[in-house]
Amino acid sequence: MTAVSPTLEVRDLETHFFTRDGVVEAVHGVSFQVGAGEVLGLVGESGSGKSVTGFSILGLVDQPGRIAGGQILFQGRDLVQLAEKERRKLRGSKIAMIFQDPMMTLNPVLRIDTQMTEAVRAHRDVSHARALEICREALVKVGIPAPDERLASYPHQFSGGMRQRVAIAIAFLNEPALIIADEPTTALDVTIQGQILHEAQTLCRETGTAMIWITHDLAVVAGLADHICVMYAGRIVEQGPIDAVLDRPAHPYTVGLIGSVPSRNRRGGRLFQIPGMTPSLLNLAAGCAFRNRCPRATAACLEEPPVRAASHGRQVRCVHPHDGPLEEVLS
């Protein structure tokens, strides 16, 4: 598998917002890759740059933001250099997005069949009847009962979980090579979240779609992803195979994050607390962005740490990384 080039490779991405108060480096030096049929989990706390990373790949960064550096290689082509017209052609066909709010995808005043067949025929030369058939199959795949009835309905006639399933069906309609899902289950109940995770997982396996799943919920990523990237203050501070990162976290921030999640093994005990607060990106101190909250900080951390390879396939942006199993590192 490693010989095959990845579906998406992001290299040294920089996305900055040029605000009145100064430059916000929302994404800084971000690199990762996802292969066909793989799920990459992108986690981090509010404001860490997860969504801006997703929007950068789709070419949807809003003013006053823009991509200030790096490459986004999709099937070998650099999306950063691509004309907007070309990019628009990719969106909805080769690259699709699922948002937290399904109404970002759905049009409230159009019937589901109208929206879905339009999405198919915008990118494929098929008859209306064939398009309708494709849409029907897509709804069945995401577990929507009575698809014919549903096709003739408007979005407001659906529950939140049902709408999200329709949005997923639309994302998979044109068999995209890459899907970016931004917190798609955060607003949903546990049983409905389970259904959606199940559907997304199955579809990826069946179609070989590469997927980036953005969430602040480590437990969701643990159950779904092959590879995980942990973001902090616009940077990926640690990444690697899911088991390696969750069982042997190397970066002090990853350790703190895992320690703060209630877990079976530590029922009733004190949760680990990361001291201090998430810094404002506007006046980030020089050096390691985690420096003023880090128990391992030394003078060496006054310079921005480079990304280094660590054991078990991990990559870490830290000069004093941990190297050991979680229990050892947490105590």
Add this chain to the structure above:
Amino acid sequence: MSALPGSPGTSRSPAERRPILEAAGITKRFVKRLDLAGKIARRLGSSIHEETVHAVDGVDLTVGAGEVVGLVGESGCGKSTFGRMVAGILPPTEGTLRFDGKPVWRDGRVAAKETALAIQMIFQDPFASLDPRMRVEEIIGEAPRVHGLVPRSGIADYVAETMLRVGLDPDFRRRYAHQFSGGQRQRIGIARALAVQPRFLVCDEAIAALDVSIQAQVINLFMDLRQDLDLTYLFISHDLSVVEHIADRVVIMYLGRVVEIAATEDIFDAPNHPYTQALLSEVPRIELRKRSYHPVKGEIPSPLDPPPGCHFHPRCPHATARCSAERPALREIAPARWSACHLNDGS
């Protein structure tokens, strides 16, 4: 032993717990009034009528002094409505609620000021529940001053002490709420509740809006306060791992009814009710990698028109004809374990 419905029982509690809160047959119905268009439509002969939501439907629950009871269930199952009735914010349609043996409600009003102060509620959204034009010292100090809990001259010290207790620097007392981070704002909300010296806290999704690392700080704070102040909690959350971490007992609700009550380890290790089983199997856990999800089928039905008999029957893999006809009662199936499912009747 004639255990109270849903009572903690004695077999497992560390000490025999005196009941502090007793709910019997608590029910809340909301009537959805017709809007103007609806009224006109009805006058023109449409069959539209006012709809009734059974938000909470006959809940029996006893909470022991010093206990942390977790209340869990999916959106719209009535958790907040129940919590607001307990906290003296919303009068029940039917049933009785007793706190320390005395009724909480009388003729649609909170029966006594002492009860109103003794039970405090902490909300999900620290932004919405704090007045942005008030300084922190006013937010925290107002109620104790109004209710004469502290002499005027002592208010400043009292506020400082309360702030310290929740981990806020008293130097910030003259700041406004909007000048704090989300986690700090939630601490201000907690300090405001603690300032009236409550004995019972209803926490309604009190950490849901916070980032994970901030959640950990607030969970630890709740556990410290329980120790230091001997507080009792009704902890409402849809996050099962958080409830598992902090609760002694767990109450599971589905569409307005309690379906299961048990000690935390019992419910998580061996859930009895088919809905509890389904719910727990869906919880994402950091220890479970690359799992296959085997989801519960179907949607959560509308509380406007809940299924007859057992509300869970359209989604239940074990449902029989009896389940769609007869409402299963909440029964004690083992010491201190309660479940509402016909399967427990044996045959």
